[in-house]
Amino acid sequence: MVSDAPDRRSAFADLTREQLAILVPELLLSGHLIDRSGMAHTIGAFGREGMAQVAIEEWQVASPVYTRRMQRALGYTGDSVETIFKGLQLDIGAPPQFMDFRYRIQDRDHGEFWLDHCGALADVEPMGEDYVRSMCHDIEDPTFDATALATNPRAQVRPIHRPPRVPADRSPVCAWTVIIDDSHVPPPIPANFDIVSESAAAQVILDPIDPADPGQGDYSGPLLSDLRFSDFSRSALIRMADEVCLQHHLLALGFLIAIGSRTDVDAAADIGRKQFAGIAGLTSERLRDALGAGDDDAALAQVLRLHPAWNPLCYTGVQVDEHDIGVRLRIPKRSGAVSDRVWPALLDAEHLAPIEAMARGVNPRYTVHVTADTDDELALGFLLAEQPFRESGEVAITRFSTGADFRFADRGIPLPLTVV
Secondary structure (H helix, E strand, O other): OOOOOOOOOOHHHHOOHHHHHHHHHHHHHHHHOHHHHHHHHHHHHHHHHHHHHHHHHHHHHHHHHHHHHHHHHHOOOOOOHHHHHHHHHOOOOOOOOOEEEEEEEEEOOEEEEEEEEEHHHHHHHHHOHHHHHHHHHHHHHHHHHHHHHOOOOOEEEEEEEOOOOOOOOOOOOEEEEEEEOOOOOOOOOOOOHHHHHOOHHHHOOOOOOOOOOOOEOOOOOOOEOOOOHHHEOHHHHHHHHHHHHHHHHHHHHHHHHHHHOOOOHHHHHHHHHHHHHHHHHHHHHHHHHHOOOOOOHHHHHHHHHHOHHHOOHHHHOOEEEEEOOEEEEEEEOOOHHHHHOOHHHHOEOOEOHHHHHHHHOOOOOEEEEEEEEOOOEEEEEEEEOOOOOOOOHHHHHHOOOHHHHOOOOOOOOOOEOOOO
């Protein structure tokens, strides 16, 4: 019998501070790559313009919710430009270095940011100018304002310049102003925002950061040029990791709502599973490599426990067990994630492709089999085949992104950014 009361202990509590400092930026990057996984299938179903509208809708409903959560978690609530910029540094929409945001604060209500490198642009430029305009114009205009809305409804984000790049190697690739002014009319609340803001994911209560824990316990100080995650305390990093995993689920929820409004239930679930499989496999691979894990059962169990699809545990209730006979994954049929109808709700005994991709990100020889399918849970086991399986099309599509092979660099001590 699976208890209806989820495990409240974080899966990340078993990691060292050093491991967590490596893992948090990885989770931010994998959250960003969710769209690389989903949008190819969205283009196939609805065309380029339909894809752009889905992207706008999912980010508009998700980013204000998770931005406010992270502000409260790390103690940098406020309504200034500085607060907006801090939020971007902990947003799956702007993973560090891959989306290399640089900031300048002029005063409380005025600032600028620019991108010295944009991994998203590197992914889209080879697809042609129409796709660049869809991302850098059609999608960015409403979604940047939606992200700022979480901090101040009178904030507006406007381009100084942006792609298509002229000349083709122009750097920085784009630049934007952020201005807060009482005369600005707040953007309208997007459709379906109430579904996301009232979701189980939005309401999850996580353990507070321990102020006695060695290291930086919040982000209440000045805006920093970069976040060096190793400076944060262990409990702060645990909280960040769980919050970033919730960002994944909230974005997936926004995506599924947008897809569901355009097609029937079965077709929407099919697109959702393809999105899930693509990001699940690539994320497993990156987690394995980042933590220096192997490709055996111990590595599989570690990756499954830390995978953002199954975290935070108090939201998904998923359990990973190691036995002499191998690894077991137990997915409850009642949880916050299931009630929100996000990734775990898309799985059943007949639809295991995301789990196969997840396991094969650790070792391409893994097979998945059902060990129990009851009213309470779906339980799965893993065995090694004699030969590796061919990579799934969903993972191969996601690997198209330059984020698949991206490596983070140590940039040294970050500098505080003060008013110029």
